Amino acid sequence: MKSTDTYRKIPRQARALASVDAILEAAAQILQGGDGRFTTNAVAERAGVSIGTLYQYFPDKNAILIALARQELSLTGSAVTDSLSQRETGCELDERLRLAIRALIEGFHGRQRTRKALIEALIANGLSEELTRPVDEAMQDILSNAPRLPSGTIPKVRPVTAFVATRAIVGTLRAAIMEESSFIGSPEFEDELVRLAHTLLDSSH
Amino acid sequence: MKSTDTYRKIPRQARALASVDAILEAAAQILQGGDGRFTTNAVAERAGVSIGTLYQYFPDKNAILIALARQELSLTGSAVTDSLSQRETGCELDERLRLAIRALIEGFHGRQRTRKALIEALIANGLSEELTRPVDEAMQDILSNAPRLPSGTIPKVRPVTAFVATRAIVGTLRAAIMEESSFIGSPEFEDELVRLAHTLLDSSH
Amino acid sequence: MKSTDTYRKIPRQARALASVDAILEAAAQILQGGDGRFTTNAVAERAGVSIGTLYQYFPDKNAILIALARQELSLTGSAVTDSLSQRETGCELDERLRLAIRALIEGFHGRQRTRKALIEALIANGLSEELTRPVDEAMQDILSNAPRLPSGTIPKVRPVTAFVATRAIVGTLRAAIMEESSFIGSPEFEDELVRLAHTLLDSSH
Amino acid sequence: MKSTDTYRKIPRQARALASVDAILEAAAQILQGGDGRFTTNAVAERAGVSIGTLYQYFPDKNAILIALARQELSLTGSAVTDSLSQRETGCELDERLRLAIRALIEGFHGRQRTRKALIEALIANGLSEELTRPVDEAMQDILSNAPRLPSGTIPKVRPVTAFVATRAIVGTLRAAIMEESSFIGSPEFEDELVRLAHTLLDSSH
């Protein structure tokens, strides 16, 4: 039922690349539509591609979902770790943290309806781990490569703490998306999340 | 698309009540099974009841899911608000908060696999709001009936803060369940959540 | 599939009669409603009677339909033949014919929606002969007991002619009902049908 | 409830056309069979086609019925109007009328059992208007394009008259089919209908 390989064949030619892109874009659009119409045939049709071609590049329906999820969420993870691993001297810890949170919010912000549908679709197809994995990886990354405190010491963060902190933040963001909350764009929302994030670092005291 | 009424007819005879219970129990078991076998026919069969009987009490498939969700999660919400609204003199704020968190964790704790599957099924069937609603109601409840601070003043909690706080806690719990994390039973987990919860009350400073 | 006996048991007690009446009335009402909700359970419920009781008096669903059809259409046939067989001297043939047509129209006129639904239901349940039979019987009746012409001779009407004449008239009425035509109440409509009926008698020239 | 579009997709390949034909032919045969077995699965099976293929070309069960009805009755309407609109000089009015009636009868004549079942099926599925529509259109056509009288004047036919005339004729034909009457093939039957039809034209006197 689960597809381990995302792509059936690596598309080499320009034409093939265009097809894959069209398929993913079509998938995103249909997801955005919101009606329960996310079928392989519908995706192919919207992509202007035959259903046969679709199956040339994706072994099954889930593969499309996974590919789309990776595309949509990859920025997110890297943006956060990038922000956190910045080592420019002038950059205060507080500021770096805020930037990371901001990157995270922005990552989740765009194409909100698509993301909501994507999350639902992933879960509906038994691929919820596909959602938690990147979060966990980011967390591991942060833990092993944590930003130094002003004192220069590396904070010792317990696994539980890390778990709760990451899930709390991502869970809040996910809830905001799923409930189509208008908070998500506001500065107060960012403030609250930053405050939440401090929990992570303050726990080492 | 959505089923507003959970039950089609109120069961009067003992026989009927037994049927409804059997159906819900069968639903829980099948969900627990984890295969994508949650079909009305499968539920009826496992309940030892005909498909017709099933539909005598539930207007459609979703209604079963909703009824099960309410049964499984109702304790949760009320347990929390009960804990929070305790006004025994000797009971410190900290203690009350901890009790509320504990109630929440315990509500989510039992039958973990069933709950995970239930959550997935609710989302897969477009009923994700059924998950957020009780949380939101609890939040409203807390907001309008907040525990007094030691000083005797009622803390003014902004909506954003309340939103973030509730979603952070529930999001963490949900993640713990979905990832089948072993943290969920540990005291440290509870500690971390309590610390998180303080964020809500401390925001009025 | 077809029910030859309309009633399972002849209701003797007042209570039983009331039940039967209630059931037929409920059936008529539901038919009138027009939504495809004509189910035995729905009829029983509307009649304020249990489904078991319904089956005490009607062997199957079709029996209800047939009983209702006979009740609704019996007047029609007899009214026509009554009109046609009047032998009062002062009554001109033309006048008698008009009265017969009028009786027919009036028979079809009331409870138009119910009749339409009844016709549809009868056909849908393979009971279309239940509709044609009374017409045919009336025709036989007329043929063997035709009104005398002014000259005192009995007109010789060929079977084909009788067939066409009766079907033309009833067919027109039925169409008017099925199409919910507003013509059905107008005097011109009556005039036209009378003219049509003359075909029958004039054919013997 | 009603299917406005008869076809879901227009068949392009020869294979597809063959499928559609097979489905319609199978539908006709099953209808002819007379058992209440007109199910989509039965049609597909008899057509030697998978149920999926059936639904590729027909949006729902009713669409099959409608398509079949149009195929079976289309000739009818056009044949009549063709006959009526003939303007060859040598052709008398009487003759043209007779030809029209003959076309109508022939249209209804063939495959009598299929037609009976088709009519029943249309009505049973709430598509009775599908039966009256072509008649009404033909009537409108005749009204606006009536054959000239010998005198050269265009007869003014009142709507009621047209209604009664068309319904009388079609109603008679329908009755003949539904009752499986043997009259339908006889010359006398045609004569009677022609006489009936004269009613329409003679009404302008």
Added chain:
DNA sequence: AATGAATGAGCATTCATTCAT
């Protein structure tokens, strides 16, 4: 007699996937 809970065969429809062209 009346009740109403239970039954289950049966049906319309969907959609991921294949494969001949």
Added chain:
DNA sequence: TATGAATGAATGCTCATTCAT
């Protein structure tokens, strides 16, 4: 490579009818 016709297992749901109470 691309196409799209074909597949068919699978599913949600209805409703006439029975029978224990």
